[in-house]
Amino acid sequence: MQSRTDNELLEFLMNSSVAEISEHIEDIHPADVLDVIEKVEEDKLYIILSKLPHWMVAEVIGEAEEEEQMKLLSLFSELNQGKILNEMSSDDLADLLGTITPIEANKFIEKLTSKEDRDDVKELLTYDPETAGGLMATEFISIMDNKTVQDTFTYLQDAAPDAESVYYLYVLDEREVLKGVLSLRDLVTATFETKIKDIMSENVISIPADMDQEEVANKFEKYGFMNMPVVDEQGVMLGVITVDDIIDVLREEDTEDIHRLAGIDEGENVAGGTIASIKSRLPWLCVNLLTAILASSVVSLFENTISQVVVLATFMPIVAGMGGNAGTQTLTLVVRGIALGQLTYENSKKVLFKEIRVGMINGASIGCGVALLAWLWSGNPILGLVIGCAMLLNMTAATLAGFLVPMTLKKLKIDPALASSVFVTTVTDICGFFFFLGLATVFIEFLV
Amino acid sequence: MQSRTDNELLEFLMNSSVAEISEHIEDIHPADVLDVIEKVEEDKLYIILSKLPHWMVAEVIGEAEEEEQMKLLSLFSELNQGKILNEMSSDDLADLLGTITPIEANKFIEKLTSKEDRDDVKELLTYDPETAGGLMATEFISIMDNKTVQDTFTYLQDAAPDAESVYYLYVLDEREVLKGVLSLRDLVTATFETKIKDIMSENVISIPADMDQEEVANKFEKYGFMNMPVVDEQGVMLGVITVDDIIDVLREEDTEDIHRLAGIDEGENVAGGTIASIKSRLPWLCVNLLTAILASSVVSLFENTISQVVVLATFMPIVAGMGGNAGTQTLTLVVRGIALGQLTYENSKKVLFKEIRVGMINGASIGCGVALLAWLWSGNPILGLVIGCAMLLNMTAATLAGFLVPMTLKKLKIDPALASSVFVTTVTDICGFFFFLGLATVFIEFLV
Incomplete structure (x- = not known):
């Protein structure tokens, strides 16, 4: 009942004749063939593919990742490439030819024997690949x-x-x-x-x-x-x-x-190379660095206060960290809600007020806990009051930013997930340090 | 060609007789009916549903969210409930009855007229809803x-x-x-x-x-x-x-x-209520608070150093923030890679070494930039050296944590996305402050 394991299929494809394979071809799924050939060395790759009928090779190529498709096709002679292309469905063919230059694509299109197929593929290539036109096939009944x-x-x-x-x-x-x-x-x-x-x-x-x-x-x-x-x-x-x-x-x-929520390129693959990963992540880290520098300049405004009450430095990570967490919670929920169609312009006002309430209640709860902790730690109730108020204000600002940033991006027709985290963290860092160190400066005489 | 808008469908359903609706019923999709009834007031809800044939009501209930299904069914009399249940497919019925207690569910099962249907649903209810058995329907040819x-x-x-x-x-x-x-x-x-x-x-x-x-x-x-x-x-x-x-x-x-990556419950809905949101998020914020306190205690160990070189407080947010970002990047890629089946035990070693390389190269790049900035800002090259080294070390530790935490959770058969962020941020905060303030303490004589 169970289908063959990858290893059994590999052995079958390596050791069987073309006739034997063709007899059992209906029982072999192209996705399984793809799994097998992804694991074998280059020289076995062609041995296996060349034993398969052209329609099966066409389906295997159709199943492969875009970056692999041309590589697989190029293993074959010009003549066989044409035979394989003629077996591909119009949408797979358009996806394949969309990865190369229009001039190269035209050379492949000329290999199609039917004028109707050539016209269909040319038409499909005119659509944006991320629209309905880019997804559709022209074969229907x-x-x-x-x-x-x-x-x-x-x-x-x-x-x-x-x-x-x-x-x-x-x-x-x-x-x-x-x-x-x-x-x-x-x-x-x-x-x-x-x-x-x-x-x-x-x-x-x-x-x-x-x-x-x-x-x-x-x-x-x-x-x-x-x-x-x-x-x-x-x-x-x-x-x-x-x-x-x-x-x-x-x-x-x-x-x-x-x-995008984590600041990596949408196309980065966990199994990819070092250079590709650095290209995907370093630009985002640089953008984040700019915002971290902005947060640091807020802190530097209050160096005088910190030098008088050095325990403020100890509590800085709590204020910024909790604000960041609260902002990320709202941001993520909003980005996902937009993607799933649960958050629309109609219910956005209701959701905004809910988020403000949640921010205030969570801010007050966490603020009270931290206030108590700071009082016990430093022995100074005013320090507790300062940090508690700062947390309440920052966590409310955080939920507000977590809501407004993706909604604004959506209004501007930019992907709400793109760069949202950077903006939200900037808000929570700057507000957090400003509220905390600002309040501490106002109440400095009670803290020293 | 376009299907009716929601408002046109609402008007049609409200103003047409049962006979008129039944004449056009094949052109109405239950998902559209669901959209319409989700927007109307309670009193109109029953007017609309009672005009529809029982099989259509059964399909509308099958399309509804789990928490809505029982509410819709309970609008009908006992007799009609039985007729609707008899029209539902076995998988929808099992999903519906899975939301109530087994004793209540049995009462509904007794309303099914065919013994085969009763047995099928009873059997389906024995499977975990998140397995193949919980997803399947028993009607097949x-x-x-x-x-x-x-x-x-x-x-x-x-x-x-x-x-x-x-x-x-x-x-x-x-x-x-x-x-x-x-x-x-x-x-x-x-x-x-x-x-x-x-x-x-x-x-x-x-x-x-x-x-x-x-x-x-x-x-x-x-x-x-x-x-x-x-x-x-x-x-x-x-x-x-x-x-x-x-x-x-x-x-x-x-x-x-x-x-889970953002620290909210999987079931939280952006359009849900305030209380539900607080229940979903406050526990996670409390866990995060504990780790933030841990980070703060690391800082407190170095209060003496900070009081001598207060500019260190200014640079603290950069060290912790950039480490957090680098850790989140790796963590997210790894969690998604596991979900998509791109990251397996077979290629995990290769990925680990790639992540270490990426962490070191990104850490060195960002570290150089920040070192230069700190030197220019403070006029002290040793401060630049200290912060640069701290960033290199912390961003390497961050990528390591971003890889090891989800892989360890997976090995322990826990969802890799669950609580991973908390662990990773804890590592980056603690390591970041420890490397930065520790190095500053070692080189204190060059910094004051």
């Missing part, structure tokens, strides 16, 4: 609404092997405008003489070609569809997006948010 | 391998309306052991007299019932399947998981990681 179920089965038995997915059939009019949709489920559960127009659903939920991929993913999540049709402004059907591409989009978008 | 394509169509035209999904047909033997799989695509593209056993794929990739949902999601992501079968240890087929449930799992798991 369209039917006319005056056909019967039996006609449609006969048609499918010819046409289907070429289509990206046969689970939905799209009903178009003569101008290719999308009129309705029919799931394969509707088709197989209807009797053969039923007319298509009587079982199609007319209220099709379609996606405009320029919709951002994150919004596309939210539509799939909401409706639970396996496929969704993509249309232009006139409603003409252009292509279809399948849910397996959406899973990749979701993971990509979530990784982007997580990475 | 199974066939015997000696049937033809035509037999199967005839059978589907009867059985399909009851199944969770008809896109895959599972081929079982007489002991209900899974023997093969057939996509609806294979079926419709074959001629009617073809035998099922000649077109089924024998190498079925199946999921054990106790597999964790995150691992299940990774399988779907890898293979791009629409459905996957769930089996017990003997290979007996128990149910089927559909990809739309997987999208929810992925979002849930990613939210959990993002929230």
Whole structure:
């Protein structure tokens, strides 16, 4: 029942003849082949791939990471490259050719034997890869609404092997405008003489070609569809997006948010190289350094106060640290809430007031604890009062910043996760030191 | 082409008769109904729901958040509750009944008319909701391998309306052991007299019932399947998981990681209440406070040094802040790398050495900049040397902690995202202050 392990598959592919492999090819999944070839040395790579049929190589390349795809294709001769490209689906082909220059891409496009395929790929390459147009494939099954179920089965038995997915059939009019949709489920559960127009659903939920991929993913999540049709402004059907591409989009978008919140490039891979990591992180550290210097200059304004009451230096990390934590909590919740569609302009005022309340209550609780600690530690109740008030003020400012920074970025149409942490930490550091050391300066006569 | 807006749908549902709604019901998606009823007042809620057929109410409840499901169901009379429950799919029903006590759940189960449904739901409730068993539905289509394509169509035209999904047909033997799989695509593209056993794929990739949902999601992501079968240890087929449930799992798991990295509960909702937010965040702030106090006690050891060279207090935020940033970068990359399966035990050593290199190079770069700044600011090159060395050491320690903390938690079978930030920040704060103020104390005669 269990599928082969990677090692068993490797052994099978290395030791079997082309004929043996081709006999069992239907039982081999391209994702497993990819796992196997990612682990073998360069010389075995070509031995394995050259034994596989071209359509399987096309699927393996389609499954591979973008940076690997060209490398795999370039193992083959010019002639075989053409055969492999002809087996690839239009969306995989557009993704592959999107990684190289347009001039190089054109050379590959010329290898496609059908003019329709060449035109489709050229058109797909005109869309932004992060929009619906960039995700869609042009292979889909369209039917006319005056056909019967039996006609449609006969048609499918010819046409289907070429289509990206046969689970939905799209009903178009003569101008290719999308009129309705029919799931394969509707088709197989209807009797053969039923007319298509009587079982199609007319209220099709379609996606405009320029919709951002994150919004596309939210539509799939909401409706639970396996496929969704993509249309232009006139409603003409252009292509279809399948849910397996959406899973990749979701993971990509979530990784982007997580990475950006931590100040690393969205594309950095944990298994990548040293130079790539430094390029990804050093710029962010430099930006953070500037804000840390800003915080330090606030402290330097109060050096005179600190030299009189050196215990203030001891409590500085608590004030700044707790403010940073409270700000990060709100920031993260807001960034994720925006991504999941839970935070909209409609409920943003309610959320803002909630965050202020939470900031004040958490600030007061933590402030009281630290005030007590400072009093006991230093024996001076006024020091306790100063630090307690500073924490209350800073943690309220922190939640405010944690809310306002990503919401402002969103309003400016910038990714709310991008650079938010830097701004929020700057606010909490500067406010924290300013409130704490400022109050201490005001009450200096009670502290020395 | 565009579907109705929420407001148009609300108006239609409020102003139309039951007969009118039922005529257009196929064009209404339960997810849209849910959007509409989430925005209306309580009194309109029942007016709308009571006009819908029971199967639609069942689907709307299935789409709702877990905490809303029981509230919606309880709007109906006992009799209608039974009718709605009978229309729900087994996985939605198990999710719904999993939110209440077993005794209450049993009362609802008794309302199911078919003994098979009652047994199915009781069995589903025995699985951990975060495993494959907790995700699966028991409605699937199974066939015997000696049937033809035509037999199967005839059978589907009867059985399909009851199944969770008809896109895959599972081929079982007489002991209900899974023997093969057939996509609806294979079926419709074959001629009617073809035998099922000649077109089924024998190498079925199946999921054990106790597999964790995150691992299940990774399988779907890898293979791009629409459905996957769930089996017990003997290979007996128990149910089927559909990809739309997987999208929810992925979002849930990613939210959990993002929230935990920031020190908030995985379940906190940005649109939730003040009390819930405080409960989610205050405990984490208290844990952070303890570690901040630890950092402060390190500073307090060096109060004597600071009182002699008060400019050290000015530079403290830079040392601690930059260490925290470098640690968070590595930590986030490692946590995400584990979640995406990019970081395994096999490549962990390579990644560790890369992180140390990155920490040292970034530490040296930032350290040089800060050393220069401190020299210019204070006019003392030795202060520059002290802070530069402290930053190099601390940022290397930070990347080390950012790698080791989540890897250790993973080894201990604890979620690597949980509490990792607290540990890493503790290390960077303590090390940072210790290196910086310690070195300053050693070189004190050159600093005063």
